[in-house]
Amino acid sequence: MFALRSLRINVISNICINTVGLSKQFSTSRILPNFYGPPKGDESLIKRIARKLGWGEVSKGALKLSGYKLYMKIADEIEYKNFFEVCDMEDTFASWFSIIELHVWMFSARLMEDKGEGKIVRNSMIQAMWEDSDMKSKKLEGAVASARRKQIGLLNQGFHAALISYDEGLLGNDKVLAGALWRRFLKAKEPANQEELLKQIVALEMLVLYVRYQFKVLNSLSREKLIRYQEFQFVPFNKQLFELAEKNRNIIP
Template structure:
């Protein structure tokens, strides 16, 4: 399958809701990681105190679980339907992906403050993303593994490019961030300037909120609160 066909499938395929297979995969991993977490809690007092003070790294099994739980905080808690409605987005695979991508990027920004542990959790979040995207893409492109691979290759290239744009926008002014969101999130097709303005404000406010989440909460007990973005009509 050529690149043009892959792009057509990504932009035209109907959105696949979280499927049973993906849910079972995450559930099985969560059970294994929960057992590891319980074992960690049974460790000696000195070890727990040391880790709480940041003297020792948390075990990889717990951090891996946190990465997948953080992804589930996006996949299960973000109100996709509202994004579709408020921003006049088509109900497609690509729309699902760019919404998920934006929320994961904001979590990745928060993880940069947590050093090596944050980097490991970030990578686990990305593994969860591509696991989920693969399941959804297979549902769209049934019987064509080559087509799925091509779609995911295209998405991967666009994903990494969007991260650079969002990072630049976050560190710069609202105009630069708006440009990044217009190019990626709205796919150069934002017909209402107020939509773009409200999304810029949403990103700024959500990043600020995540900055206030403690190290222990984000690494060991991830339970993200996503703010409700302000409707353009309310601005």
């Protein structure tokens, strides 16, 4: 059994049992406009002139390609099996999408710190995600075109709702973030017994640790490493997370 270290058990227990109404609370909230990166007014005059003239900028086509390459690396290197096991998720298309959308959100938040170029890469990365989702949905057994389009439409709605919920978790505390992760990964399922409750607590603690620590890693990357070379590493989604948290107590606010 994994040791429970970073989150308070009673806080997570309350989330598992009493947060059914949280989605209504979060659904109408708005994200602070300048949360990711400094406001545009802080840009120096020289930088603004250079940006308008296109000096030192990467071509839009190259940035779009970077977005696709970034998505491909993300999708290839995620430890899907670990997520399925820890979060007790079925190996389905919907479960795969819940995992991929979390990672796309984390990289989107980091990319928006690079403003214009980061936004182009982010949009391209998200486009690649939808193209990949569409191709995967076509391979599902018994997939009917009309039903498949409806499913993709529902995923799109859920994706935008998840972005808002995750952003609020990032802006807020671990309780808010855990609530967002509980709704997406544990499907807001109330535990049937104490054993199931304990499994949910462990899963939520690992998910929160994973997000907080992965953001620390992403924020340490330079623009060139992330956008040009797609150089990054995922933190392990297993019991090593607790060891990392023990060595780096400052990763959880």
